[in-house]
Amino acid sequence: MGFDVEKVRALYPALADGRAWLDGAAGTQVPEPVIEAISDAYRAGLSNVGGPFESSERSAGIVAEARSAIADLVGASDPASVTFGPTMTALTYRFAATLSAGWNPGDEVVVTQLDHDANVRPWVQHAQRAGAAVRTAELDPETGELPVGNVLELIGERTKVVAVTAASNLVGTMPDLKPITDRAREVGAVSFVDGVQHCPHDHVRLADIGADFYATSSYKWAGPHLAAVVAGDPWTLENLHPDKLVPAPESSPERFERGTNPFAQLAGVVAAVEHLAGLDTDATGTRAERLAVSRKAVLAHEEQLATQLFEGLADLDGVTRHGAPQGACTPTAFFNVRGKAPKAVAAALAERGLNVSAGHSYAWEAVHALGVGPEGGVRASLSHYSSAEDVTRLLDALAELAD
Template identity: 55%
Template sequence: MLYDVARVRAQYPALADGRAWLDGAAGTQVPEPVIAAMAGVMRGGVANQGGVFPAARRADAIVDEARRALADLVNAPDPDGVVLGPSMSALTYRFVGALGPTWRPGDEVVVTEADHDSNVRPWVQAAARAGATVRMARLDAATGSLPTEHVTGLLSDRTRVVAVTAASNLTGACPDIPAIAAAARRVGALSVVDGVHHCPHVPVDVTALGADLYLTSAHKWAGPHLGAVVAADPAVLAGIDPQRPAPAPPTGPARFEQGTNPFPALAGVVAAVEHWADLAEAGGDRRARLAVTRVTAADHGRALGERLWAGLGGMAHVRRYGPDADRTPIASFRVAGVGPAEVVAALDRAGVNAWAGHAYAWEAARALGVRDDGGLVRLSVNHYSQRWEVDRALEVVAACR
C-alpha cells in the first residue's frame, strides 16, 4: 500500500520549519487534529466526572473514549484494562506502590540492563524496602541485544515480577517478549513490559505479546504527554490493590487514577489514535483500520531506519551500537575522536534535531561502556520522517572528523 508521507507530514505544523526532526525517540510532534481536539475540549467546557450536567457528562465520555482508543491501538480485548496516568514513569511507581508491599524476604524481582531506568529503579527500590532479591538480566554487550535466556534463566518460583522492555530506547533492540512473558507466567510472575519505545514502531497486539501489563506513552506516537498501562486481561488489574482515597472507586481501572483526569489531553489521545487509523487508506472500524495503517507506517519507518543504519555502517570513523536485526528504526553511535555532544552540535548547525547522552537507559549505557563519557549520539525516524532528513544527517556525520 502506498504510504503518502508528504500528506502525513503536512498535518504537523511544527515540521514546517525546514529542520530534520530525527529526535522522535525522545518525543514526537503533534498533528493538527490532536491540537484541535485538545483546544476543543477547553473551548467547549468540561467539568469533573460524575455529574448530571452536560460538562460533566462530556468528561465521562472523554475518559471512556480514551480507554477505547488505547485498547484499539494495542488490540487489547477490553477497555476496562486501560489505566490512564501522567507518564509511564509515574504509572510504574503507582503499580510498584501497590505490588511492593506484598513481597516478602526471599521473593525475587527480575529487571534488565536493556530498560529505561523507569522500568528498573522503581522495582529495585521497592525490592530493597521489602527485603526482596533483585536479579538483573545482562545485555549482550557486543550487540546491545537482550538474549531471551538471559532473562528466563533468572526465573524461579519466588519470582514475583519480570520487568522488561519491548524495545530498547538506546539500541533499538527488541527482545522476544512472547517467550519472556510465557516463561514468567509459568512461574506465576507478573510480566510488566515497557512499550514506550516499542509502540510507535511496531504494530502491537498485547494478547499476542503475552504481557500482563503493557505501558505506553502517547507523546511518543503523536499525542500529548500522557501515559497508559494496558492489561491484556482486566482480571490482572483486579488482583492489584493500589492505595487510594476512601471515596475512590473500589474496582475498575479508575481506582489507579489518582486525582482528576486531564480531559483535554485525553481528547488529544483519542485524536492521535484516530490520526494513526487514517495514515493510509483502509476500511472498517477504527481497530480494523489500525491493523492496516500501523503495518504500513512501520514499513515506512523500517525502510528509513535501514537506510540510516546502513549509511552509518559504511563510515569507518563511526561505531554503531545495537543489533542489525530485530530492532526499531533508531541509530545510536559514536564518532571516533569526536564527543557525542560535539556531533549533536554539528547536526544542530546543519538543521538536524538529535540527542546525545544515555537516554535514561542507565544500565544499558553502563553495560556498553559509554555512560560516563558522553553516552551515544541517537538519531531516530518515525512515521512522518522523510528520506532527505536521513540523508542530511548522514552528510553531517560523514564530515565529522
C-alpha cells in the same frame, strides 16, 4: 499502499520549520487533528465527572473514548483494562508500590540491562525495601540484543515480577517477549512490559506479547504528554489494591488514577489514535482494522528508512554505532563520532538543522553494559513522518563532522 509521507508531514505544523526532526524516541511532534481535538475540548467546556450536566458528561465520555482508543491501539480485550497517568515512570512507580506490598525477604524480581531506568529503578527500590533480591538479565554488548535465555535463566519459583522492555529506547532492540511472559506466568510472576518505544513502531497485539501489564506513552506516537498502563486482562487490575483516597472510586481502573484525569489531553489521545489509523488512506473498516493496515504501511516506510540510516552509518569512517541488532529493531541508531563528545556532536548537528539526542537517554544500565558510560552517545531515532531526505541530511552532516 495509501501511505504518503509528504501528505503526512503536511499535517504537522512543527515540521514546517525546515529542520530534520530525528529525535522521535525522545518524543514526537503533534499533528493538527490532535491540536484541534485538545482545543475543541476546552472550547466546548469541561467539568469534573459525576455531575448531572453536559460538560461533566462530556468529560466522562472523553475518558471512555480514550480507554477504547488505547485498547484498539494495543489490541486489549477490554477498555476497562486501561489505566491513565502523567508519565510511564509515574505509573510504573504506582504499580511497583502496589505489587510490592506482598513481597518478602527471599522473593525475587527480574529486570534487564536493556531497559530504560523507568522499568528498572522502581522495581529495584521497592525490592530493596521489601528485602527481595534483584536479578538482572545482561544484554549482548556486541549486538545490543537481549538473549531470551539470559532472562529465562533468572526466573524461578520465588520470582514476583519480570520487568522487560519490548523495544530499547537506546539501540532499538526488540526482544522476543512471549517466551519470557509465558515463563513468568508459569511460576506465578507478573510480567510488566515497557512498550513506550515499541508501540510507535509495531502493530501491537497484547495477546501475542502475553504481558500482564503493557506501558505506553502517547507523546511517542503523535499524542499529548500522557501515559497508559494496559492490563492483559481487566481481572488483573481487580485483584490489585493501590493506596488511594477514601472517597476515591473503588472500581478499576479508576482506583489507580490519582485525582482528576486531564480530559482535554485525553481528547488528544483519541485524535492521535484516529490519526495513526488513517495514515494509510486505503485503510477501511473499524478503527482496529484501519490501525492494522496503517501500522503495516508505516512499518514498511520506517524499515526502508532504517536500512538507509544503518547502512549509511556503517559506511562512515570515524562513526561507531553501538549495538547493531541482528533481529527486529526500531529505526533507532546509537553512535559516537571519533574524537568528539556526544553533546558536542548533537550541538553541531543542531546548528545544521538536525534534531538528535545525546547522552545516556535514561538507559542507565545499557550505556554501562555497552561500555560507553554515562556520557553515552548520539541517538538518531526516526518516526512515521521522517523522510529519506532527513536521513540523507544526517548522514551528510556526520560525514562532514567525522572528516
